[in-house]
């Protein structure tokens with residue numbers, strides 16, 4: 001049976017942290033945009049295990065950002081990974097289906113936000129995410145940048161507000 005747990009990122013022990021960083025590095029470290037961007041540190045990690053073995057995980061960044069200049073609390077999803085041996089067995093589905101509500105209820109997020117590659121848009125759409133055409137601004141050490149690939153949003157109640165400008169007010173995730 002798949003079991004879902006969550007942990008504050010600060011409470012991970014060095015071994016757990018190292019393992020999650022290594023998993024992300026294996027999956028995403030080859031992409032220029034990933035290597036050349038400074039990323040936000042996550043606040044939470046959600047883990048899915050099968051018989052005490054890690055099967056999948058993702059990170060969550062909680063951020064007070066801005067939609068068209070108005071403050072908005074975002075739950076930022078990143079580094080969603082199903083370990084290769086478990087792919088195609090609904091691990092990622094199970095994780096998202098059992099945790100997305102928490103972002104709104106427990107963390108009081110108003111929207112979920114993720115930055116993703118073209119080939120994953122359909123995957124996330126299954127769980128209620130929608131593409132936004134808003135301009136996405138984020139900080140880097142050299143100044144403000146604009147995200148040029150996909151950004152998807154998730155709402156709680158199904159109500160949909162499409163801002164023209166989303167300012168992440170910090171590093172991206």
Ligand SMILES: CC(C)(COP(=O)(O)OP(=O)(O)OC[C@H]1O[C@@H](n2cnc3c(N)ncnc32)[C@H](O)[C@@H]1OP(=O)(O)O)[C@@H](O)C(=O)NCCC(=O)NCCS
Pocket residue numbers: 027056079080081082083086087088089090091092093094115116117119120122123
């Ligand atoms: C994307 C990923 C997390 C999916 O995990 P998974 O546990 O294998 O996914 P699931 O088994 O829950 O798949 C759910 C559905 O999405 C579909 N799906 C899975 N991976 C997909 C992909 N890359 N693109 C489109 N659809 C996909 C499945 O076919 C399945 O559909 P079905 O229910 O009709 O059969 C996994 O392939 C992975 O870790 N990829 C590498 C890292 C990555 O790219 N992460 C995303 C970062 S934004």
